[in-house]
Amino acid sequence: MRVLGVDPGLTRCGIGVVDGGRGRTVTCVGVGVARTPADQELSARLLGVAEAVDEWLDTHRPEVVAIERVFSQHNVRTVMGTAQVSGIVALAAARRGLPVAFHTPSEVKAAISGSGRADKRQVTTMVTKILGLAEAPKPADAADALALAVCHLWRAPMAGRLAEAEAKAAALARNHKARLKDARQAAAQRAARTGGVQR
Structure with a gap:
């Protein structure tokens, strides 16, 4: 499976593509950062x-x-910009018929480092090691994007099994309810x- 991870941001938007192989094998396909000048109009930055x-x-499909x-966060303006970029990315994916998954920072940190409280330096170090990169991705936004992709690759199978189990449980509950109704x-x-x- 190929996953494109995005660490949304207006000034720096981290983008990373990772391929998942058998087990927990992952390979970096590409990583970069989309930048927009802070003095540009919001609409122009979002377009960029x-x-x-x-x-x-x-390119990477x-x-x-x-x-x-x-x-x-305390900075509402930063949150607004991040949310707007997230929406743009989700829309771009939806237009191509691609599923979109959202992961919290603590989820990503836990998946990558084993601790939901890991700092950016620790995440970058682990991403570099996990993907076997010659050097650490810079800036941190790029490393975070790769971490998101790896997190999804590692968590998706478990999430899929959980969703399947929940669906089966719901079906059993519906069948049981129907049988009770028929019996009554x-x-x-x-x-x-x-x-x-x-009698």
Whole structure:
């Protein structure tokens, strides 16, 4: 499976593509950062990110897009920009019929380093090691994008099995409920035929 990971941001939007092999084998296909000047109009900055994401999607043709889930921060302006970029990336993926997965920073950190509280330096170090890179991806946004892709590759099979188990459990519950309903109706019909006297 090929996953395109995106660490959304207006000034720097990290983009990384990773291929997943058997087991936990992962390979870096490409990594980069889409940048926009802080003094540009918002619409122009969003367009710049959108065009960069389009190019990555069309060039590398991933099967899934993994985006960092926006979480609450003190800087509302930063959160707004990040959320807007996330929407642009999700839209670009949807237009190509690609599934989109969102992962929280703590999910990614836990998947990559074993700790949901790992700092950026630790994540970068682990990403470099896991992917067997000659040097650490820079800036941190690029490493985070690769971490997102790896996180999805490692967690997707487990999430798929969980979803399958939940679907089976729901189907069993529906069948059980239907059988109970049928049994009650049959009992009511028998009671009606015998004048309410149970034998």
